[in-house]
Amino acid sequence: MITGMQGLDRITRLLTRRLLPGLIFCLFGAGLRAEPVLLVLSDFSPSYNQVRDAVMMTAQQPPVVTTPDQLTPTDSHRGTILAVGSRACEQMLxxxxxxxxxxxxxxxxxxxxQLKRQLLPEQGQPQVSAIFIDQPLxxxxxxxxxxxPDARFLGSALGNNSQSLRSELESGSKEAGLELQLSYLTTQDNPVEKLTPVIQNSDLFLVIPDSSVFNRAISKWLLYLSLRNQVPVIGFSESYTNAGATASVHSSPTQIGQQAGEWLNRLSAGEALPPPSYPAYFDVSINTVAARTLNLKLTSGEALEQELLRLEARR
Structure with a gap:
């Protein structure tokens, strides 16, 4: 017969064997796995702060926020780092x-x-990815x-910073049944002379986000020439729409932050790092005055957005 003391001792040993590993994990292992993500903002400007706030709202585990100026030598050894903006990305690369x-x-x-090619040229398959701010062409x-819908010719222009997009632009135009009218601009070119024949021979003009081509002055000329030639301009920001583009598709800092927060949740759940991606969330803005001037019947930005989502879901 097992005495009361022997039974108690046996139960104690059994509980120790079963519970001790769990206690050790709770005290040490969980702490290691729970290391917070480091969120590096390029600075505390309003747009970066909006990305940060959306990440904080979406991520199940709030990250630690810092800037490039506040980084410590050990910060680069974090398990997961989210860099917001070009400056932060450059620093962390x-x-x-x-x-x-x-x-x-x-x-x-x-x-x-460009940054990845310059800063990680020798890396084979680094665990580096991105969520872009620009839209897929x-x-x-x-x-x-x-x-x-009845357009046949699509005009556009590329510069030094966007020449790599040529193949994507050509394939996208072909898929949409449009013939591409393309021009290349350098800092030495007269933009009006280069853009005028492209616009005159196009039914639509697509603006590529390239500061080496479309600065504020050139954009004004582009919008003027397109209106004079009755050619709708498709932009990449709400500012372009407000300035005179017929329509634009764009993603807000909040939308980029929401997607980034969702990525962090996927990583914390053990999923693989997603490949570099364009924004999953976007809005379409239209300029009703420009559309009316060009005799275009556009319902609303929301309706165009839903149609784009439907087209993308078919792929």
């Missing part, structure tokens, strides 16, 4: 540690490609086709 999963967000796709081209 230059400090990249092979054991880190780095997500750059809220920066142009061309900027990310096919999304812009499809919007153009929705604005003018």
């Amino acid at each position: 230059s400090r990249y540690h092979p054991d880190t999963r780095l997500v750059c967000s809220f920066l142009p796709s061309t900027t990310f490609v 096919l999304r812009q081209i499809r919007l153009a086709k929705l604005v003018r």
Whole structure:
């Protein structure tokens, strides 16, 4: 017969064997797994703060926020880092540690490609990805086709920072049934002389987000020439729509932050790092005055957005 003391001792040993590993994990293992993500803002400007706020609202585990000026030597060794903006991405790529999963967000796709090529040229398959701020060209081209369904010729221009987009622009135009009228602009070119024949021979004009081509002055000329030639302009920001573009597709800082927060949740759940991606969430804005001047019957930005989502869901 087992005495009371022997039974108690046996129960104690049994509980120790079963519960001790769990206690150790709770005290040490969970703490390691719960290491917070480092969120690096390029600075505390309003747009970056909006990305940060959306990440905080979406991510199940709030990240630790810092800026490039506040980084410590050990910060680059974090398990997961979210860099917001080109400056933050550049800093974290230059400090990249092979054991880190780095997500750059809220920066142009061309900027990310250039930075990665410059700062990680020898890396085979680094755990580095991105959420771009610009839209996929096919999304812009499809919007153009929705604005003018009977269009046959699509005009556009590329500069030094966007030449790598030529193949994507050509394939997207072909898929939409449009013939591409393309011009290349350098800083030495007269933009009016280069853009005028393209606009005159196009039914639509697509603006590529490239500061080496479309600065404020050139954009004003572009909008003037397109209106004079009755050619709708498809832009990439709400500002372009307000300035005179017929329609634009764009993503807000909040939308980029929401997508980034969702990525962090997927990573914390053990999923693989997603590949570099364009925004999943976007809005379409239309300029009703420009549309009316060009005799275009556009219902609303929301209706165009839903049609774009339907087209993308078919792929």
